[in-house]
Amino acid sequence: MARAPFHREGEAVRRDALIAATAQCLATHGAGGISVRMVAAAAGVSAGLVTHYFGGIDDLIAATYHATGDRIGALLDAAVDAAGPAPRARLSAYVEANFRPPISDPELLATWAAFWALAGSNPAIAAIRDSVAAATRAQVEALLAACGARETRLAAIGLTALIDGLWLERSLNPATFSAAEAGALAERWLDALIG
Amino acid sequence: MARAPFHREGEAVRRDALIAATAQCLATHGAGGISVRMVAAAAGVSAGLVTHYFGGIDDLIAATYHATGDRIGALLDAAVDAAGPAPRARLSAYVEANFRPPISDPELLATWAAFWALAGSNPAIAAIRDSVAAATRAQVEALLAACGARETRLAAIGLTALIDGLWLERSLNPATFSAAEAGALAERWLDALIG
DNA sequence: GCCCTTGTTATACACATGTAAAACAATTTG
DNA sequence: CAAATTGTTTTACATGTGTATAACAAGGGC
Numbered sequence: 001m002a003r004a005p006f007h008r009e010g011e012a013v014r015r016d017a018l019i020a021a022t023a024q025c026l027a028t029h030g031a032g033g034i035s036v037r038m039v040a041a042a043a044g045v046s047a048g049l050v051t052h053y054f055g056g057i058d059d060l061i062a063a064t065y066h067a068t069g070d071r072i073g074a075l076l077d078a079a080v081d082a083a084g085p086a087p088r089a090r091l092s093a094y095v096e097a098n099f100r101p102p103i104s105d106p107e108l109l110a111t112w113a114a115f116w117a118l119a120g121s122n123p124a125i126a127a128i129r130d131s132v133a134a135a136t137r138a139q140v141e142a143l144l145a146a147c148g149a150r151e152t153r154l155a156a157i158g159l160t161a162l163i164d165g166l167w168l169e170r171s172l173n174p175a176t177f178s179a180a181e182a183g184a185l186a187e188r189w190l191d192a193l194i195g
Numbered sequence: 196m197a198r199a200p201f202h203r204e205g206e207a208v209r210r211d212a213l214i215a216a217t218a219q220c221l222a223t224h225g226a227g228g229i230s231v232r233m234v235a236a237a238a239g240v241s242a243g244l245v246t247h248y249f250g251g252i253d254d255l256i257a258a259t260y261h262a263t264g265d266r267i268g269a270l271l272d273a274a275v276d277a278a279g280p281a282p283r284a285r286l287s288a289y290v291e292a293n294f295r296p297p298i299s300d301p302e303l304l305a306t307w308a309a310f311w312a313l314a315g316s317n318p319a320i321a322a323i324r325d326s327v328a329a330a331t332r333a334q335v336e337a338l339l340a341a342c343g344a345r346e347t348r349l350a351a352i353g354l355t356a357l358i359d360g361l362w363l364e365r366s367l368n369p370a371t372f373s374a375a376e377a378g379a380l381a382e383r384w385l386d387a388l389i390g
Numbered sequence: 391g392c393c394c395t396t397g398t399t400a401t402a403c404a405c406a407t408g409t410a411a412a413a414c415a416a417t418t419t420g
Numbered sequence: 421c422a423a424a425t426t427g428t429t430t431t432a433c434a435t436g437t438g439t440a441t442a443a444c445a446a447g448g449g450c
Contacts, residue, residue, distance in 0.1 A: 008416050008427050030316035032227030036408055046429045051409055110315055117312030119367050120305055121225035130368055157364070157372050158357070158380040165360030169352070172314050173325055177352050185353040192387035203397050203446050231438055241399045246439055 004046070015053050015063070017043045022064040026114035027107040034061075034114075062124055065115050068108075069132045075103055080143070087146035088194075094143055095186040098163050099179040109171035116168075136160055147194050155193040162189050199241070210248050210258070212238045217259040221309035222302040229256075229309075257319055260310050263303075264327045270298055275338070282341035283389075289338055290381040293358050294374040304366035331355055342389050350388040357384050 021042035025034045036057050040047040054060040079097035083089045097103060119129040140156040149155050166182045216238035220229045231252050235242040249255040271292050278288035292298060314324040335351040344350050361377045 003414065003429050006416075006428060011427095014427085028316070030227075031225065031312055032229075033316055034227075035406080037406085047408085048410085048429060048431095049427090052428080057408065113312065113315055116363060116367065117226055117308065117315075120308055120312075121223070121228055126367065133364070133368070133371075154372070154376055154380065157361075157376070158383070161360030161364055161380070162353070162357045162384075163360070164363055165356030165358070166352075168311060168359055168363065169328070169356055172311065172321065173328070176328075177349070181349055181352070185349065185356070188353070188387055189357075189384060192383055198399050198444065201398060201446075206397095209397085230436080232436085242438085243399065243401095243441085244397090247398080252438065 006045075011053065014045065014049060017045070018050065018053060018060060019064045019067050022060055023068060023111045024107070026061075026064070027110035030110075031114045031117040058122070058124065061118065062128060064111075065125060065128045065132075068111060068115070069128070072103060072108075072112075073135070076139075087143070087148075088190075091143040091147055091190060092187065094140070095159075095163070095190065096183050098167070099182040099186070104170065104179050104182075106171060106174055109167050113168060113171045133160070144193065149194045158193060159186070159189060162186060201240075206248065209240065209244060212240070213245060213248060213255060214259045214262050217255055218263060218306045219302070221256075221259070222305035225305075226309045226312040253317070253319065256313065257323060259306075260320060260323045260327075263306060263310070264323070267298060267303075267307075268330070271334075282338070282343075283385075286338040286342055286385060287382065289335070290354075290358070290385065291378050293362070294377040294381070299365065299374050299377075301366060301369055304362050308363060308366045328355070339388065344389045353388060354381070354384060357381060 018039060021039045022034070025038050025042055029038065034057075036047045036050045039057070039060065040050060043049075050057060050060055054063060076094055076097050079093045080090045083093035102108060115125060115129060118125040120126070137153075137156040137160055140159055141152040144152045144155050144159070163186065166177075166185070169176050170182070213234060216234045217229070220233050220237055224233070229252075231242045231245050234252070234255065235245060238244075245252060245255055249258060271289055274288045274292035275285045278284045297303060310320060310324060313320040315321070332348075332351040332355055335354055336347040339347045339350050339354070358381065361372075361380070364371050365377070
């Protein structure tokens with residue numbers, strides 16, 4: 001049958017399009033509802049490109065996790081850097097960035113929640129999540145230590161758990177609380193953790 | 196071909212067996228990996244019983260969510276009741292029960308996390324989750340109010356978010372912190388929320 | 391022991407899945 | 421303009437999916 005017309009593109013363009021489409025599909029349909037044909041359609045290409053560029057849907061999902069983690073990490077780093085040298089301001093900026101667009105966009109939160117779901121049963125995704133979570137806690141520990149917090153390991157666990165819990169609620173029901181309320185709760189927790 | 200021998204059972208026995216099998220499969224394989232044949236095998240019956248007793252896999256998952264929520268709710272109620280009349284003791288008992296077996300069993304946490312994943316894209320599951328979350332927050336608001344907390348709505352949101360975040364981390368990596376550490380963090384948050 | 395009820399299994403069906411690779415088309419080069 | 425390169429589509433394949441239901445078997449009643 002007649003083939004669909006297309007423009008030839010470089011590998012990076014195709015890979016980025018497939019990654020963006022995967023993030024969108026994970027957000028919309030969840031971890032259980034995504035498929036090769038769905039992602040390809042969202043990327044405007046045919047399904048064969050998934051295997052061609054990524055070796056398969058699992059590797060594409062893993063690459064999407066890396067890309068999403070890098071994006072969130074860069075946004076958080078930028079927020080902390082923009083806060084100047086004061087330790088508490090940097091920590092507050094870190095927290096606030098979690099509840100401000102683009103991180104707080106429901107689609108990004110939903111994509112992230114889909115990775116959590118996949119991590120529960122997919123060892124490769126679990127390894128990425130462990131790595132991302134450890135890096136996040138290390139960053140938070142450093143920010144807390146700069147503020148004079150004691151037992152920074154446990155404090156970092158507590159802060160990231162609150163943020164994750166608020167993210168989770170927000171991705172499941174954005175009407176439960178506002179971003180400002182989330183930020184206020186987190187500041188209050190910071191006060192308690194730092195003393 | 197020859198049929199597998201079986202014992203006839205009442206409807207309640209079959210439904211409970213399928214619900215237990217569903218919870219187990221959700222825990223082990225996640226929201227995206229569950230199937231009618233898998234659940235039936237885990238329940239020791241044939242796949243036809245899923246449609247016979249529940250109308251389909253979606254209704255079976257919904258019934259499993261209700262059953263799991265009822266079970267957790269009963270465990271939490273029992274813990275609070277066993278704490279006696281002192282408000283702070285009742286609130287602490289509520290929190291501690293979240294991090295003690297059987298609620299803190301990784302399989303139960305993983306099943307619960309699977310429901311979160313399904314809620315992101317399945318309206319029926321989302322409705323159940325909203326209902327369960329609202330009931331949980333109402334109970335926590337009452338416990339907080341008895342302790343003299345102000346702004347109990349936001350405090351309840353904050354407490355349940357921390358508990359959910361700790362549950363999530365524990366279901367994804369039980370080695371991150373101990374149940375005792377989780378309880379200590381939650382108590383610290385309670386101190387901050389109550390003042 | 392036979393009959394009846396109904397719980398249950400096995401099968402069929404239509405559809406969806408991920409992957410592999412042949413074949414084709416876009417684009418560049420000479 | 422033709423040939424070569426290679427990006428890309430389409431197709432085929434094997435397998436898995438959820439649901440419906442005919443047929444059968446367990447077990448109770450008479």
